[in-house]
Amino acid sequence: MTDPEFQIIGHGLAGAILAEVVARSGLRVRVWDDGGPASSDVAAGLFTPLTGMRLAPSWRIDDALPAMSNFYSSLQQELGTTLFHPLPTCRIFRSEEQAQEWDTRTSSEFVRTVDVSDLPIKAPWGAVCIDGGGWVDLPNMLDALRQRRQDQNAWGPPQSDAALTVWAEGARAAENPLWKDAGWRNAHGDVLIVRVPGLATHQVYSFGKFLQPIGDDLFRCGATYTWDHTCSKPREEGRVELERELRGLLKLPFEVIDHQAGIRPVAVARVPIVGPHPDDEHQWIFNGFASKGVLYAPWLAARLVDYVRDGRALPMETWAPRRIERNRARLATAQNQASRRSG
Numbered sequence: 001m002t003d004p005e006f007q008i009i010g011h012g013l014a015g016a017i018l019a020e021v022v023a024r025s026g027l028r029v030r031v032w033d034d035g036g037p038a039s040s041d042v043a044a045g046l047f048t049p050l051t052g053m054r055l056a057p058s059w060r061i062d063d064a065l066p067a068m069s070n071f072y073s074s075l076q077q078e079l080g081t082t083l084f085h086p087l088p089t090c091r092i093f094r095s096e097e098q099a100q101e102w103d104t105r106t107s108s109e110f111v112r113t114v115d116v117s118d119l120p121i122k123a124p125w126g127a128v129c130i131d132g133g134g135w136v137d138l139p140n141m142l143d144a145l146r147q148r149r150q151d152q153n154a155w156g157p158p159q160s161d162a163a164l165t166v167w168a169e170g171a172r173a174a175e176n177p178l179w180k181d182a183g184w185r186n187a188h189g190d191v192l193i194v195r196v197p198g199l200a201t202h203q204v205y206s207f208g209k210f211l212q213p214i215g216d217d218l219f220r221c222g223a224t225y226t227w228d229h230t231c232s233k234p235r236e237e238g239r240v241e242l243e244r245e246l247r248g249l250l251k252l253p254f255e256v257i258d259h260q261a262g263i264r265p266v267a268v269a270r271v272p273i274v275g276p277h278p279d280d281e282h283q284w285i286f287n288g289f290a291s292k293g294v295l296y297a298p299w300l301a302a303r304l305v306d307y308v309r310d311g312r313a314l315p316m317e318t319w320a321p322r323r324i325e326r327n328r329a330r331l332a333t334a335q336n337q338a339s340r341r342s343g
């Protein structure tokens with residue numbers, strides 16, 4: 001193999017999508033993953049244009065949504081497999097306050113009112129339907145992309161000849177001396193696979209948690225958030241919490257089939273982090289996708305390639321040198337304050 005221009009460390013969702021975008025652009029790439037735990041292996045793969053209790057548009061949604069839609073549609077066509085599942089989300093209000101807050105807002109192009117009185121769910125405050133979302137089958141996509149890189153002889157351990165090394169290590173970046181200064185607040189998450197015979201499968205259910213149809217009466221139910229928990233094993237408290245929420249939603253019985261967990265890579269600034277290390281321009285990072293890797297990775301991968309080829313600036317909020325310098329300054333201030341207090 002000739003020297004790669006890009007060497008990518010980590011083949012979760014971030015590294016895999018970046019490698020594919022780099023390869024499509026005609027630049028050379030090599031990828032490596034040491035088989036450690038990956039958040040992408042347990043992620044539901046959901047995406048939605050609106051976020052949070054207030055159903056606000058996600059950051060840079062007008063850029064990210066078309067880029068992701070193009071990327072996954074063309075990928076599944078090329079791979080000859082189904083991995084992109086556009087699906088509406090039924091957002092069930094959990095309080096009078098939530099329903100009223102929605103009522104007072106101007107309507108969004110993505111939201112329509114729905115009647116859920118016929119569904120076997122407890123929804124005393126009603127619901128709305130959110131369009132423009134869905135889910136991506138991440139394990140399927142990662143297997144296919146790994147095979148593609150191997151077929152192209154673009155898979156192998158890191159070497160010293162790369163012009164640019166991009167670290168896409170997920171939550172493990174917090175332990176990497178090169179990237180720990182970026183500032184991390186990783187979040188453990190549990191999911192359950194449950195069987196719910198009789199529940200309609202034409203939509204995702206969102207009720208503080210989510211219930212995502214995955215076929216054969218099976219649904220993925222998630223997810224919990226536990227900060228500063230570094231072991232990716234499933235937590236018993238997580239299972240209890242999800243089962244309690246499910247009982248609060250469903251009028252139907254359900255059976256728990258499996259319990260999985262992972263660690264989301266969350267950067268303190270809450271937006272992905274992309275770009276070179278401030279002390280070494282050959283070492284780059286592509287990480288911090290938190291719960292929105294499916295939505296943001298294709299767009300930001302394309303932006304990274306644009307920067308490398310044409311010098312077109314990446315979104316300022318994501319720019320790694322700025323983020324790392326800021327976090328270092330924040331840490332130094334906190335340390336000074338602590339030593340003044342103790343002195």
Ligand SMILES: Cc1cc2nc3c(=O)[nH]c(=O)nc-3n(C[C@H](O)[C@H](O)[C@H](O)COP(=O)(O)OP(=O)(O)OC[C@H]3O[C@@H](n4cnc5c(N)ncnc54)[C@H](O)[C@@H]3O)c2cc1C
Pocket residue numbers: 009010011012013014015032033034035036037038039040041042043044045046047168169170171172188189190191222223224261262263264265286287288289290291292293294295
């Ligand atoms: C329960 C749960 C539910 C989620 N649901 C969703 C969802 O619905 N939608 C969504 O968009 N996101 C969701 N997420 C978040 C999503 O999983 C992350 O945004 C995404 O997976 C991050 O991808 P990544 O490639 O950065 O990290 P990971 O998927 O963790 O991959 C990192 C990879 O790098 C490898 N690696 C690390 N260090 C090295 C090294 N030094 N050398 C070699 N290899 C290395 C690891 O082995 C791993 O394969 C969820 C997460 C959890 C935990």
